[in-house]
Structures are given as structure tokens and as C-alpha cells.
Amino acid sequence: MNLPPTIADTFISLAAFLGLIVLIRAIRSFDAGSPQTRRFLFGLRVLAVLMVSRVLAWWTGFFVFEAATIIAAGLVPLAAVLVAEALMRRHAPPLTKWIAGGGAASFAVLAFLPDALFGPWLLIGLFLYQLLTLALAGHMAVTRDRKSLSRAENQAVDRIALSLLLILPLLITDFRSTHVDFPVRLGGVAILFLCWLLISLGQRTVSHRDTVVSFVILTAVSLIAALAIVLEAGFDTAALIRTASVVTSAALVAVIWKDSLSLRMEQRRQSLIRHLAEDRIDDTMGFLKELQIHPMVEGALLLEETDLADLDLTSLKTLLSARPLLRASETSALSEAEIEQLAWLFEKYEATHVMLVSKKPFRLIALNMPSVSATPGAETELKVVQRMALLISERTHDRHP
Known part of the structure; x- marks a missing residue:
């Protein structure tokens, strides 16, 4: 379990990819034709491409996978704004649209230029672009007119806004430099939490509090399990963080899969x-x-x-x-x-x-x-x-x- 960073990052990214695939299948089984669902699926597919392309880039070093990773990362903020518009049934402010669309187009072009032209500035720009656009999408959710939306729509917005509170702090761990070097990239864990929140929307009896409490319990158990492994093997703090992240990711994938089965069984039961x-x-x-x-x-x-x-x-x-x-x-x-x-x-x-x-x-x-x-x-x-x-x-x- 003393995982090198690349293996831990690979496991977490692949776990996030599996969680996204399970969520995509669950959403498609209910309603794949509505405009709102198509925007959701677009955003989830962008995240899935990002997860798998960066794993391929790490292990192969091929330029095409590195470019695909930058393009997908640039599309994430645009997808977030599109989903926010669909959920709140109103257009984003023009400035937000220009930032999201212009940034996605810019990074689609910059992804194919040599690293020597930009060096670390490309990643810094990508990080600032993602942070700003996701913050603007979160602002749309916070300032929405709750009375104009149904209870189910407000619940969906609240779940996604809750996930952004976790995604934004963990986003910085996915960007590496000589000055910032975390033991593991935690963006995949944030994506898995997002998948869990979204798939729990189909369980009407599960409240925000239930989901958050479940996540806290799962995270605490994973940390305790990782701590036991690390103390037994005598690993350092970095190994503890990587091990805890891997255990948490594995547990989240299992929970997401179980919840998807519960939704499928509920669908059959309602036949x-x-x-x-x-x-x-x-x-x-x-x-x-x-x-x-x-x-x-x-x-x-x-x-x-x-x-x-x-x-x-x-x-x-x-x-x-x-x-x-x-x-x-x-x-x-x-x-x-x-x-x-x-x-x-x-x-x-x-x-x-x-x-x-x-x-x-x-x-x-x-x-x-x-x-x-x-x-x-x-x-x-x-x-x-x-x-x-x-x-x-x-x-x-x-x-x-």
C-alpha cells in the first residue's frame, strides 16, 4: 500500500471514471432525451474524458493524450455553466458566458502548442480559468430565485452547489509545479463525491443531511483504515494521504454502484x-x-x-x-x-x-x-x-x- 504518486493518482482517476460511467448509465436509463439531461450528460462525459485521457498521458507520454487532457479540462467550466443554466432555467450573465466559452475555445487551441512556449503558465491559466468560472456558476446557484423552481429542482441545485464546496478546495491538488507538490491529486475524489450526490437525487427519501453524514462516516472509516495500514507498515505522512485517498475512492465507487443498483431495482419495482x-x-x-x-x-x-x-x-x-x-x-x-x-x-x-x-x-x-x-x-x-x-x-x- 506504499503507493507511488503515479499509481495512487491513476487509481483515483480510474475510480472517478468508473463512478462517472455508472452515473451516466443511471441517468440515461431514466431520461436521455430532454435538453436538461443532454447538458448533464455532456458535462459528465467531459469529466470522464478528462479522467481517462490524463491517465493515458501519464503512462504513455503521447502528445495527443496530453492535448485531450487540456481540452477536456478547458471544457469543464463551460459544461458547469451549461448545467447551471439548465437547472435554473435561466441564461447565465453575458460575462459568464463569454468567460466560459472563450476560455474553452482558447485552451482547445493552446493544447496543441508546444510546452516550451508557455511552460507552467498554461497550467496556471487553466487553474485560474476553472476557479473563476466554477465560482461564477456557484454564484448563479446561490443567487437564484428559489420560488421559480420546483422542490426537486432546488434540491438538485443544492446538491451540486454542495459538491462545488468540496471540488473547489481540492481542485488545486490536481495542478503540480515545483512550488506546489501534493502527495496525491484529489480532484477524482471530489468527482466521486459529485457522482454520489447526483445519484442520490433519485432517492427522494435521502436528505442533504443524510448524504453529508454518510460521506463523513465513509471518509472517517477510510481514514482510520488507512491509518491502521500506515502504522502497521511504518509509512510516512505522504503515504498516509495517498493510502487514505485510494481507500476513500474505492469505497465511493462501491457506494455509487450500490446506489445505482438500488435505483434500478426501484425502477423494476415500480413496473x-x-x-x-x-x-x-x-x-x-x-x-x-x-x-x-x-x-x-x-x-x-x-x-x-x-x-x-x-x-x-x-x-x-x-x-x-x-x-x-x-x-x-x-x-x-x-x-x-x-x-x-x-x-x-x-x-x-x-x-x-x-x-x-x-x-x-x-x-x-x-x-x-x-x-x-x-x-x-x-x-x-x-x-x-x-x-x-x-x-x-x-x-x-x-x-x-
């Missing part, structure tokens, strides 16, 4: 609600067949009266009229005959749930939902779907008796 909101409700069979392809109840069986001929239909109809959604484990207040029939029904179709979806004609749906996925929310959604299916069947029956 039944979307089925009610979007699919056809004028045809019972059409509704039920479309229901069967949804991930949550994929493979559910539609049972007609002929499929239930070996059961006591009269008793079964009476039971399901009173309890239209039954679980295999739900046998309280049932007679022995009813328990025996249900046990045979669940065993025959390898089902965990049976629900009544039509009385005339009598139809059931049998599905298998393992206990590990049968959350209270899923159970409630099944009840909603069952009631909707029954109402559609009654409506269809009344229309075509």
Missing part, C-alpha cells in the same frame, strides 16, 4: 404501478397478458376454470371472494378442507401467491414471489393490481353481459 398507469384497461385478457411480461410477476400463470377442475370450485370461489389475494403461508382462520385445497393449488403450480382477477368467468393468477423479494411495497402493489384487474373484468362483463 406494476406503470402497468396500471400506462397499459390497456378496456380488455381483461389484454391487461392480464401484458401483466405477465412485467419483471416483477414474470412467468405468472393465468388459470381458467378448466385448469381448476380437480378442485372444489364452489368452495374456492367463496374463499377467494372474501380473500382475493392469498399467500401460501397465509392459512389462518381457514378450515381444513380449504387449507388442503390451497396446498394442492400452490403445490401444483409452484406458486407463492394466488389472486382473483375475474369472477365471471372465474380466473386466477398464480405467481411465484420468493420471500426475499416479497417486500411490503410489493405486496401492496399486488393488491392494487388484483383490484384493478377485478374492476376491469367487472366493467367488461357489464358492457358485454
